[in-house]
C-alpha cells in the first residue's frame with residue numbers, strides 16, 4: 001500500500017486529516033484532490049484504512065446548512081425554481097425512480113422522500129395514486145412543490161430535524177448522502193424513524209465512476225464520496241442489512257435497498273467488506289488520468305448525448321408555459337406502465 005500511495009499523482013502521500021474517518025475512525029489519509037471542478041482550492045482525502053473519501057477540512061455545519069437552504073439549487077441548477085428543461089428531465093428521472101419504487105410499495109405504507117427537490121417524484125407517485133411525504137431543505141424548491149404541484153406534504157426540513165420513532169415504512173433518499181455533513185447521524189436517524197423491517201431506497205454517486213474528467217470530479221457540494229463497499233459498510237454499521245446493490249450503467253451510480261435490522265451487524269462482516277478497499281479505490285483514482293480519459297470514447301459520447309438531450313429538452317418544452325404542464329405531458333406518455341409485481345425484494 002505504501003508503494004501505491006507514494007506514486008499518486010505527485011500529491012503528498014499519507015498525511016493526517018483534520019477529522020477522523022466517519023466510517024472506521026482512522027485519522028490516516030491520502031490527499032486525492034486539491035481543487036474542485038472549477039479550479040478552486042478544495043482538499044479531498046481518502047481514508048487509507050477503509051477507502052472513504054471526504055472534504056477536509058470541513059466547512060462549519062452552519063455554513064453547510066446555509067448553503068443547502070439557499071445557494072445549492074442556484075449554484076447547480078442556475079435557478080431558484082426549476083426551468084422548463086429541468087421539469088422535463090426531472091420528470092423522466094422521477095418515472096425511472098417510480099419504477100424502482102413500485103415493487104417495494106404496498107398500500108397503506110408511510111413513505112418519506114428525503115431531498116424531495118421540487119417534488120417531481122412525489123408528484124408522479126401522486127398521479128399513480130400514492131401519497132408520500134417529502135422533506136427538502138431549499139425553501140424555494142419546497143415551495144414550488146407545494147404551490148405549483150399542489151404537494152402539501154413537502155416540508156422545508158432537514159433529515160436530522162425529524163422527531164419520533166418508527167414513523168415510516170419506506171424512505172427514498174437519492175443523491176443526498178454525499179451532501180450530508182454527518183452520514184453516521186443520518187444513517188442512525190433513518191434507522192430510528194423507520195418501523196421494524198422498514199426499507200430504504202438509496203442512490204449515491206460512485207467515486208469509482210470515470211465519466212467525469214479527473215479534474216472535474218470534486219466539487220464543493222459533495223462532502224463525502226462512497227464506493228459500493230463504503231456505503232454498504234456504513235449502512236451495516238448503523239443497523240441495516242443490504243438487500244440489493246446495483247451499479248447504474250454509464251454513470252456508475254450506486255443503487256441500494258437497505259432493510260432495518262433489529263440485530264447488531266457483526267463487526268467482522270463489516271471489516272470483510274472493507275478489506276483491501278482503500279487500495280482498490282486509490283488504484284482506480286490513480287488510473288483515471290487525463291490522458292486515458294481523453295483517449296477513451298467517454299468524453300465524446302458524453303458530449304454527444306448531452307447535446308442530443310439539450311436539443312430534445314428544448315424541442316419538447318418550447319410550447320409549454322408552466323412546469324406542471326410539462327410534468328403532466330411527460331407523465332401521460334408513460335401512463336400505461338405495466339404492473340411491476342414481478343420484482344420483489
Ligand SMILES: [Zn+2]
Nearest residue numbers: 021024047050
Ligand atoms: Zn476509514
